Structures are given as C-alpha cells and as structure tokens.
Amino acid sequence: MKILRVATGNKGKLREFREILGPLGYEVLGIEDLPDLNIIEDGDTFEANAIIKAQTVMERAGVPAIADDSGIVVDALDGAPGIYSARYAGIDGPEQDAANNTKLLKVLDSTPDSQRSARFVCALAYCVPNKEPVIFQDTFEGSIGYAERGENGFGYDSIFLVQDDTRTSAELSPDEKNAISHRGKAVRSFIEFIKKNPA
Numbered sequence: 527m528k529i530l531r532v533a534t535g536n537k538g539k540l541r542e543f544r545e546i547l548g549p550l551g552y553e554v555l556g557i558e559d560l561p562d563l564n565i566i567e568d569g570d571t572f573e574a575n576a577i578i579k580a581q582t583v584m585e586r587a588g589v590p591a592i593a594d595d596s597g598i599v600v601d602a603l604d605g606a607p608g609i610y611s612a613r614y615a616g617i618d619g620p621e622q623d624a625a626n627n628t629k630l631l632k633v634l635d636s637t638p639d640s641q642r643s644a645r646f647v648c649a650l651a652y653c654v655p656n657k658e659p660v661i662f663q664d665t666f667e668g669s670i671g672y673a674e675r676g677e678n679g680f681g682y683d684s685i686f687l688v689q690d691d692t693r694t695s696a697e698l699s700p701d702e703k704n705a706i707s708h709r710g711k712a713v714r715s716f717i718e719f720i721k722k723n724p725a
Contacts, residue, residue: 527553533565533579533593538680539709543592546704546713560586572596572609572649573661580653588655592716594709596648598682600670602634602641611682627674627685634670642669644686646695648708650716660719664711668695679703 530552532543544554557563565582569575572595579593597611607614607630615625634642646666653659667689674684676696683695688706695703704710 527551529553529555529589531555531557531583531587531589531591533557533583533591536680539594542700542704542709543713545700546710547717550717555587557583567595569595570609572647573651573663575609576649576651576661577653577659580651580659584653584655590652590654592650592652594648594650594712596646596708598630598644598646598686600630600634600642600644602637602643623681627682630670630682631672631685637670639669642671644668644670646682646686646708648712650709650712652716652719660716662712662715662719664708664715666695666706666708666711 528551530547532540532554534540535557540554540556547554560583563582563586565579567575567578569578575595576593579595580591583593584591595609597608599605599608607626611626612622615622615629617625645668648664650662651659652662669687669689671685671687671694675694676684678698678700679696686695687693688695688698695707
C-alpha cells in the first residue's frame with residue numbers, strides 16, 4: 527500500500543480524501559503525527575496556498591503529499607470570503623463553521639436570490655520529492671441560502687444551495703457530494719494523473 531500524506535488537520539477533509547483514495551490502494555495519512563509542523567499560508571491564491579502546504583508536508587514527511595486550499599467565493603461580495611473562508615469570522619475551534627456561516631448569512635441578509643450566486647473552489651497541489659508541483663483545480667456551483675440545512679458535510683455546506691437542486695450540500699449523501707463537489711472533481715483529475723504518473 528502506498529502512503530500519501532494529506533496536508534490538513536481538518537477531519538472532514540481527511541475523511542473525504544480517504545473515502546476517495548482508500549479504494550485505490552493508498553494509505554491516506556494526515557499531519558497529526560508530525561509535531562511542531564509550521565505551515566505559513568501566506569499565498570494570495572488558492573493555488574499558492576495549496577503548494578505551500580503540500581511542499582511543507584512532503585519535505586517534513588519525506589513522502590508524496592497533497593494539499594488542497596479551498597473556500598467559498600460569493601459573487602455579490604467580489605469573491606469574498608475566498609482564501610479567507612476558514613477564518614472569515616475570526617474564530618478557531620469547534621465553533622468556527624457555525625460562526626462563519628452566521629456571518630455570511632448576515633452579510634447577505636438583504637441580497638436577493640438573483641445575486642446570491644456562489645461557488646466552492648478547490649486547488650489541489652501534488653508534491654513529490656525532486657519534482658515540480660502539479661495543480662488540479664475545479665469548482666462546485668450554487669448559491670447561498672437563507673438558513674442552515676442538513677447534517678452532512680462541514681464548513682459552508684449547510685448554507686450552500688447546489689445548482690439545479692433544491693438541497694444544500696449538507697443534505698447530500700457523501701457519495702452524491704463527492705460526485706459533484708469541487709474537491710471530488712479535483713481529486714478525480716489527480717487520480718487520473720497518478721494512474722499515468724505513479725510516484
């Protein structure tokens with residue numbers, strides 16, 4: 527079994543990567559066993575931050591690593607929260623998702639349906655020792671609802687209405703979400719790449 531590190535401490539993201547990559551023969555490990563790992567995400571794009579994370583973990587662990595930088599982009603807010611999605615409400619810890627969702631709903635409170643379009647963006651970086659990083663990027667189109675709905679997913683899933691559907695991303699099953707999500711599509715592009723270019 528091949529080892530692949532995922533540069534994330536987010537249990538939701540790690541679970542999604544394991545669901546997608548586990549059946550392909552990868553042991554997917556996070557970063558919880560890499561003490562004092564210091565990743566400084568100071569890039570100004572999803573792509574730049576993904577590369578920073580993957581390279582840092584690859585260099586520390588000595589094995590191939592992937593990292594995604596993802597977030598939600600709201601058209602009415604000129605692309606915000608964007609790369610600051612995880613820190614949008616300025617809170618870390620268990621209450622972070624709820625605080626971010628509450629803030630975004632409040633900011634968009636008077637925004638009409640026609641102007642609530644949004645998308646999740648995922649930039650996935652794959653780093654292998656002595657090779658240039660490879661980037662896979664995709665989106666998940668939809669709009670921002672008016673209240674949280676659904677028990678699945680994490681982050682902004684409970685307020686993100688899926689395009690051409692009546693449900694939020696948090697009301698989709700894991701398989702349904704993986705089939706159409708920004709991360710699911712980027713990971714499938716990555717899988718096609720590693721099938722042809724094994725590390």
